[in-house]
Amino acid sequence: MLNWDDLRYCLAVVREGSVTAAARDLGVNHTTVSRRISALEKDLNVVLFDRTTSGWLITPVGETILKSAEHMQEEVHNIRRNVQVDRQELSGKLRVTAVDVCIQRLLIPGLKAFSEQYPEIRIELIASEQTFDLSVHAADIAFRSTNEPPPNVLGKRIAEFAYAVYGTRELCELYQREPEAVTAVTWMGDGQSVPEWMQKCFPAMQVRYRANTLNIAYELARQGLGFTQLPCGLGDMAPELQRIPVEYQAPRTGFWLLSHIDLRTTARFRIFRDFMVQQINPKVDLIEGRMERAWETMPRS
DSSP: OOOHHHHHHHHHHHHHSSHHHHHHHHTSOHHHHHHHHHHHHHHHTSOOEEEETTEEEEOHHHHHHHHHHHHHHHHHHHHHHHHHHHHHHSSEEEEEEEOHHHIIIIIHHHHHHHHHHOTTEEEEEEEOOSOOOGGGTSOSEEEEEOSSOOSSEEEEEEEEEOEEEEEEHHHHHHHHHOGGGOOEEEEGGGSSSSOHHHHHHOTTOOEEEEESSHHHHHHHHHTTSOBEEEEHHHHTTOTTEEEOOOSOOOOOEEEEEEEEGGGGGOHHHHHHHHHHHHHHGGGHHHHTTOOOOOOOOOOOO
């Protein structure tokens, strides 16, 4: 194996003009420089310097080898510069947007660990269901549920949101006895006054509450105020709720981490992206609906 340190000693002799000057530049004894170069010559089975009374003169083969060594040295300097730039960039602000329930359930545990590891990076959280224009940096990073990410963004698909219909155990029992006594909770984000899950599974059910955020619909369902459709990653975590077994399966939507492409080389973005994806990965089975609790559920109608 070629030892880069030995090449570094050779370059110092050529650059400084003598073994003594090279040793002074490197902060070592001149015998160390001589010994390391001799070891390299032995490893390569070539003579890199002619030792004369007037000094050390590089040989033709030495010139050839040291040209490559100069390129290696430049790459080493590039690595050091890049590391230094990254260290400087591991501070400042990141504006992160997601829907409120995503922040609460999926991001906050990871954000706590991230902040402990990178205390100089400040996180600004924007709870919103709006599609922020990342091109004008209304936000730096967006966690979004979509099957069609906008163009000109850097995207990482983390998982697919699965959905199911949920209700409290008491409401399920009431539905067995008096189906007409049970109403529904819907959320305005579904874009319909009577969403598809109701049309296909509960066509006679009335809508009692409509909420403008998924979090509110979730809380209403937890209080037993109606059946509702929720992401499995939310509904399966609520001890008050159980899945209502129905034939209809809502289409899945992708869960994406999005950012403007200009940020792809920014250190704090790269670190944040990789860190958060790693934090969320253990929850993918939950998000994709593979961790339903073993509830005693109502029979299929």
